[in-house]
Amino acid sequence: MTLKECKKEEKADREFQKKFKFEGSITVLTQMMVDPAAAEKRGGGKNLPLKRGEILDVIQFTNQDQILCRNSQRR
Numbered sequence: 367m368t369l370k371e372c373k374k375e376e377k378a379d380r381e382f383q384k385k386f387k388f389e390g391s392i393t394v395l396t397q398m399m400v401d402p403a404a405a406e407k408r409g410g411g412k413n414l415p416l417k418r419g420e421i422l423d424v425i426q427f428t429n430q431d432q433i434l435c436r437n438s439q440r441r
Contacts, residue, residue: 378440384414386434394423398435414441 379392402419409415414422414435426434 375440381410382436382440388426388434392425394425395427397421398424409441 378421382388382392400416400418400420400422402418404418407413407416414437414440420437422435422437424433424435428434
């Protein structure tokens with residue numbers, strides 16, 4: 367990684383922590399893939415836009431219906 371990419375990732379992580387009031391370091395628990403047969407959904411507010419077959423990083427299991435994830439663009 368170049369210095370520019372590293373700083374960009376750090377900035378994205380700080381924005382993520384501020385937006386979701388997440389304290390501590392961001393660690394990826396596991397990865398999951400969006401169902402290729404699922405309909406694509408637009409994001410809005412704090413919801414992540416979903417694309418078919420996209421790989422997501424799971425950061426936290428919040429409850430049985432929702433989990434905290436980020437996509438490859440660190441959103």
